[in-house]
Every structure is written in C-alpha cells, then in structure tokens.
C-alpha cells in the first residue's frame with residue numbers, strides 16, 4: 001500500500017487520483033529510502049514505474065523549504081527531452097496539491113521563459129546534460145543549492161556519450177547532495193560512476209541487469225541473405241501472421257525508418273515513421289496518433305523511441321538486430337509492460353551473427369525461432385553464384401556497421417534530437 005511508504009497526505013491523494021492502488025516493486029523499494037534522505041541506486045527498466053519512484057518522494061521533500069534565485073534545489077538529468085518532458089508531466093500530475101516551481105532546460109523550449117523562472121528560484125530543474133552545462137557556463141545557473149540530484153537512464157547516457165558531462169555535473173553539485181541514480185543495466189563504466197559519486201547507496205534492483213521482461217515472448221526470424229527487399233517482404237508476412245493490435249518497429253538507421261515506413265504504407269499498412277530528423281512537432285503528433293490508435297505501426301529509431309511511455313503495445317518488431325545488446329533490452333521493454341503480455345520478433349541476417357550472439361549471451365539463452373506459417377517460402381538464390389559475392393559483401397557491411405556505431409554518429413543523432421523545436425508537447429506549466 002502506498003500509505004505505508006511514508007509519503008504525505010497531499011501526495012497520497014494525487015496518487016489515488018492517478019488511479020494507482022499498489023506501489024510497483026521499485027517504488028516500494030526506493031520511496032522509503034529517498035524519504036530517509038539516502039542515496040539510491042535503482043536498477044530498473046522503463047515500464048517498472050521508476051519515474052514515480054523518484055518524483056513522488058521528491059515532491060514531499062521539496063514541499064518544505066523555498067528556492068532562491070538561480071539556485072535550483074533539485075536537478076534531474078535526462079538523456080532526451082522526451083524523457084525530460086515525461087518527468088515534468090509526472091511532477092505536474094503527482095504534485096498537483098503542492099506549489100512546486102519547475103523549469104525545463106531542453107532543446108526547443110524558449111530559454112527566455114525558463115530563465116525568468118530560474119531567476120525567481122525553482123524547486124526542480126529538469127535538463128538534458130548539454131543544455132544544462134551550456135547555461136551553467138553562461139552563469140545562468142548556480143549549482144551550489146542542489147540538495148537532490150537525479151541521474152535517470154544512466155546507461156542511455158553512456159550510449160549517447162554523455163558520461164563526461166555527467167561527471168562534470170556531479171562535480172559541480174555539493175558533496176552533501178542526495179543522489180538518486182537509475183540505470184536499466186550496469187556496465188562497468190556506470191559502476192565506476194556509482195562507486196565514485198554515490199555515498200553508500202541503497203541498491204534496489206527490480207530486474208536482473210540486462211534481463212528482459214518475463215512477460216515478453218521473444219522470437220527470431222532468420223533470413224539467409226541481407227536483402228532489404230526480402231526483409232521487408234518477410235516483415236509483412238510476419239505482420240500478417242501475427243494480426244497485430246499495434247507495434248513499434250525498430251530500425252537501426254534513420255534512413256531505413258523512412259524506407260520501411262513508406263514501404264509498409266505502399267502495401268496498405270497503417271504505419272508512420274519517428275526519428276531524430278523529423279521536427280519535434282511532427283514527432284509529437286505521430287506519437288499522439290499512435291497512442292490514440294490512429295497509427296497502428298510506429299516505425300522508430302532507438303533514439304526517437306527512448307524512454308517513451310507508450311502503454312499497451314502488443315508487439316515490438318526489430319527490422320534490424322540492434323548493434324548494442326542493451327538496445328535489445330530497451331526495445332523489447334516497450335511491450336509486456338505492467339504485467340501485460342507482449343511479443344517481440346527480430347529479423348536477422350547472416351550479417352547480424354555477432355550482434356545476435358552478444359544479445360543471446362546477455363540473455364543467457366537463444367532466442368527461439370519464429371513459428372512461420374507454411375506459406376512463408378522465400379526463394380533462396382542460386383547457391384554457387386551468390387556465395388562468393390555474399391562473402392565480399394559481408395566485409396563491406398562490416399565497415400558500414402563500424403561507422404554506425406561510432407560515438408560521433410551517435411552523438412550527432414542525439415544532438416539533432418535535442419535541437420529541434422519542442423512543439424506542443426511542452427507541459428503547460430513550462431509555457
């Protein structure tokens with residue numbers, strides 16, 4: 001029961017109105033520790049209720065005391081602005097009976113308005129790392145009043161090359177701060193950060209690192225060749241066989257997100273793309289249409305889909321095997337949420353053998369083959385003629401793959417994500 005966790009009556013009332021009756025395991029574990037002002041290391045995937053596990057106790061803690069000009073009392077760092085906005089919405093929902101002031105430092109939100117708020121003093125500052133450091137360097141923010149620092153989705157930050165920024169932020173905030181640190185997985189670089197900057201944290205783990213939701217049935221469709229056309233045909237076949245309610249379909253490259261979405265539409269399937277090159281307003285609109293059921297298939301890149309809270313997705317389809325094993329966990333974490341069952345189906349070609357092996361290693365089990373219906377016949381190419389060619393191609397593709405995973409490429413995609421307009425998704429209180 002929520003009322004056993006030590007939260008105040010106003011917060012409990014807001015929780016009741018949100019319709020939650022039982023705390024999730026991460027909430028039951030983290031909330032009392034946060035209220036006791038302990039550092040917390042939360043190892044939890046999205047969909048476990050982790051956002052409320054830090055916003056709820058923070059609302060109670062920040063309900064007492066007053067903010068000073070330019071000195072935020074708490075700081076929440078999120079890897080993307082979509083996540084930042086979701087956290088802001090959480091504060092709005094659960095903090096409706098408190099008078100907390102907030103500001104948001106993310107791409108696309110006019111800094112003028114946020115600066116006015118900072119000047120008046122904010123209880124909560126929600127930011128992406130680059131924007132925060134930028135404004136700090138301009139002398140717009142003082143970090144010396146930060147009593148509570150939240151680092152969310154730390155393994156995402158690592159993937160996006162934000163770890164040096166995170167270290168700087170740690171060093172800029174007072175040593176006496178309370179730190180709440182969340183990550184779905186614990187690679188060694190993240191463990192190092194935790195060991196360096198957290199003080200004797202309470203470790204709350206609700207799923208084994210890199211374990212995948214038990215409620216998701218995972219399948220693999222193995223293709224003999226890396227032929228995009230054949231892949232798209234196979235994808236349609238799977239989609240037909242599955243009679244999907246809705247699905248998020250992941251591609252590794254932004255270019256393929258567009259190609260695959262267009263191809264599906266051409267075949268009469270209700271699909272729309274979402275990736276970092278689209279304007280924020282287009283992304284927000286597509287997401288809203290997917291949420292209300294107007295769009296059935298959301299074709300997405302990893303960055304665009306990161307952290308999005310989309311309930312009730314029946315299927316996750318991987319048009320490509322993700323290059324990082326952790327991305328696989330994040331992708332399939334989009335389905336099978338909150339105890340519901342879900343299905344994930346991954347298409348793999350011989351070129352994916354390394355990435356696939358890494359995923360299966362991490363899962364500590366092979367992904368079972370998808371039970372393709374009989375008609376699922378794809379004509380294999382004549383063996384002898386293609387064999388030599390496909391070997392050459394493997395080499396070529398390997399170097400292309402290396403290019404794709406370079407940090408630079410990742411960073412540039414992410415900075416694009418962070419620079420376009422925020423559009424209508426900005427919660428009202430930030431306007």
Ligand code: AMP
Pocket residue numbers: 019020021022023024027045046047048049050051052309311338
């Ligand atoms: P998160 O892991 O923070 O992305 O949360 C996933 C979803 O669970 C969100 O839609 C929350 O609104 C919802 N949620 C959070 N806490 C609870 C709860 N105690 N009971 C039911 N749903 C919840």
